[in-house]
Amino acid sequence: MDQSVAEKLHPSSLSPQPSGVETLRWREGRLELIDQRRLPARIEFVACSSAEEVARAIRDMAVRGAPAIGCAAAYGVALEAARLRDAAPDAFAAGLDKAFRELAAARPTAVNLAWALERMRSATGAAGRARPPELAARLLDEAHRIASEDVAANRAMGAHGAALIADGARVFTHCNAGALATAGHGTALGVIRSAAAAGKRVSVIVDETRPFLQGARLTAWELKQDGIPVTLITDGMSGHLMSRGEIDAVIVGADRVAANGDVANKIGTYMIAVLAQRHSIPFYVAAPLSTIDVRIASGDAIPIEERGAAEVRGHAGVEWAPPGIAVRNPVFDVTPASLVTALITEKGVVHQPDRRKIAAILK
Ligand code: MRU
Numbered sequence: 001m002d003q004s005v006a007e008k009l010h011p012s013s014l015s016p017q018p019s020g021v022e023t024l025r026w027r028e029g030r031l032e033l034i035d036q037r038r039l040p041a042r043i044e045f046v047a048c049s050s051a052e053e054v055a056r057a058i059r060d061m062a063v064r065g066a067p068a069i070g071c072a073a074a075y076g077v078a079l080e081a082a083r084l085r086d087a088a089p090d091a092f093a094a095g096l097d098k099a100f101r102e103l104a105a106a107r108p109t110a111v112n113l114a115w116a117l118e119r120m121r122s123a124t125g126a127a128g129r130a131r132p133p134e135l136a137a138r139l140l141d142e143a144h145r146i147a148s149e150d151v152a153a154n155r156a157m158g159a160h161g162a163a164l165i166a167d168g169a170r171v172f173t174h175c176n177a178g179a180l181a182t183a184g185h186g187t188a189l190g191v192i193r194s195a196a197a198a199g200k201r202v203s204v205i206v207d208e209t210r211p212f213l214q215g216a217r218l219t220a221w222e223l224k225q226d227g228i229p230v231t232l233i234t235d236g237m238s239g240h241l242m243s244r245g246e247i248d249a250v251i252v253g254a255d256r257v258a259a260n261g262d263v264a265n266k267i268g269t270y271m272i273a274v275l276a277q278r279h280s281i282p283f284y285v286a287a288p289l290s291t292i293d294v295r296i297a298s299g300d301a302i303p304i305e306e307r308g309a310a311e312v313r314g315h316a317g318v319e320w321a322p323p324g325i326a327v328r329n330p331v332f333d334v335t336p337a338s339l340v341t342a343l344i345t346e347k348g349v350v351h352q353p354d355r356r357k358i359a360a361i362l363k
Contacts, residue, residue, distance in 0.1 A: 021179040021222060023068050024075065024147065029082065031075040033063045036180060040221035048072075051080035051099030058106035058113070061212065065181020066255045066291055067150045070112030073103040074143040077120040081136035092132040096124070108303040109264055109332045110255040111293040116146055147183040153288040154185035156346035158194030161251070161286055164342065164349065165195040165202055169248040172205045172238060175266035176218035177253025177286065187253040187286040189222060191344060196228050203229040205247060209266060210235050211311040211329065235268055242279040250276045254287035261337030261353030262299030263287075267330055273339040282341040289345055292358060299334035307331050 025032045025045075031054060032045040046062045048054045054076030057063050063072045080099035084092045104117055123142040127135050165171065171192060175181075178189030185193060195202045204223055209215035216232055223230040233241065241247050250272060256264045263269070263285050276283040296302055309327035313319050321327075343350040343358075350357045 021184075021225065023065075023180050024063070024071055024183060026075070026144070031072065031079060033057055033072060034180070035062045036064055036218060037062055039180075039217055048076070049079055050083055051076040051103055054079065055102045055106045058103070064212075064214070065176060065178075066110035066112040066253065067154075067182040067187070067288060068180065069107060069110055070116035070290065071143070071147045071150055071183045073106070073113050074116040074120050074146045076103045077117065078136070078140040078143040081132070081139045085133045085136040087132060089132060092135070107305060109305045110291075111296075112255075112288075112290050115290045119146055150183040150288065150290075151185055153290075153346035154182055154187060154190040155194070157187060157286050157288065157344050158185060158190040160346075160349050161191030161284065161344040162195040162198050162200070164282070164284060164344070165191065165200055165249065165251075167200045168202075169195075169200070170203050170205060170246060172207075172241070172247045172250045172272070173219060174207055174215060174250075174252050174269055174272055175209045176214040176222070178219055178222040180218050180222060181253060186222075187288065187344075188251045188284075189219065191251055191284070191286050192223075192228065193226065196226070203231070205231050205233060205238075205241065207233050207235045207238055207268070209268065211315065212331075213315065214266065238272055239275045242275055242281055247279075247281055249282045249284065251284040251286060254285050254291050255332055256296065256302050257285070257287055257292045257343065257353075257358070258296040258298050258302060259292075259294045259358055260298045260355045261340060261343065261350075261358050262302070263335045263337070263340060263343075264299060264302040264304070264332050265335065267333050270333040270335045270339075273335040277339050283335075283339055284342050284344055285335075285340050286344040289347065289362060292345075292362060294358070294362065299336065302332075302334055304330050304332050304334075 031048045035044045035046050038044050058069045084095045127138050178186035206215040206219045220232050254263045254265050273283050307329045312327045312329050313321040337353050343353040
């Protein structure tokens with residue numbers, strides 16, 4: 001299929017939200033990403049025309065959140081294929097291989113990145129002996145499909161998860177697992193949105209989520225756009241609120257779920273899960289099947305990204321720590337399956353997830 005035909009078949013905006021959040025959009029042959037480093041102060045888009053530019057946007061966190069980086073990477077392959085469409089088949093294949101490698105190396109923890117690239121690889125294989133222009137069109141089609149399937153999965157997760165949220169619930173969330181972390185609607189925030197849309201009076205407590213402040217900047221912004229009541233706290237306050245009976249449920253997203261149900265998510269999630277258990281508060285994880293990695297037996301084997309010291313020493317150019325102070329910055333942690341009350345997927349809810357139940361939902 002010709003690229004221009006593929007463009008007509010798919011909307012340029014992939015995430016039409018009530019709030020108008022557009023995480024990724026396809027405009028005139030380019031991928032535009034809302035720049036999540038600038039939110040909420042400025043709404044700006046980063047335009048990408050090559051795999052290299054998309055890989056940089058993922059590395060530098062202009063786009064972040066497991067499903068969103070998977071979708072962006074798929075578009076990165078499609079952009080590279082479009083750039084190389086007039087090349088000889090050998091040069092096309094070599095250029096595409098390089099793009100796959102560069103995108104795969106952009107960030108290590110979220111498995112959705114590798115998952116989306118595998119889908120794009122399979123699309124090239126399925127195209128048999130197709131010429132580069134036809135392959136390029138097929139790859140763009142596949143990227144559009146990955147993005148629209150993500151929105152559909154989030155809506156299905158929202159419907160399943162909303163049933164777990166009581167009317168009037170005060171729900172605590174961490175990081176940003178919203179429209180901004182996906183192609184639209186969100187995973188954890190998708191459940192909250194769906195509960196609110198079903199008429200439940202739900203309010204949200206979100207922590208700042210140091211050091212990148214996804215909670216304070218992104219989740220707080222998204223929920224305000226939607227008119228869902230939201231209160232911001234610092235990362236150390238959730239235990240206090242739980243001990244005072246001010247939190248009814250916790251819901252977070254995930255970057256990778258191991259075969260036994262262990263969950264890698266934003267640093268701090270493990271601490272919150274331990275506190276939730278201490279206070280008998282349900283701890284829910286909302287994640288699409290593309291986040292489950294059955295090749296990883298348990299959370300111990302999930303690669304944990306460590307980012308630069310500057311993120312911990314300060315923020316946005318302001319340094320508050322002594323210059324040169326030693327820093328650790330692991331940006332994810334692992335919550336054992338035993339602390340997870342339920343895993344919410346697009347195929348349904350897995351209560352007290354374990355190896356057998358995870359295998360069953362994937363069938
Ligand atoms: O470093 P980030 O912002 O990419 O980390 C994101 C998270 O940890 C999210 O909670 C996770 O990706 C779930 S997204 C629906």
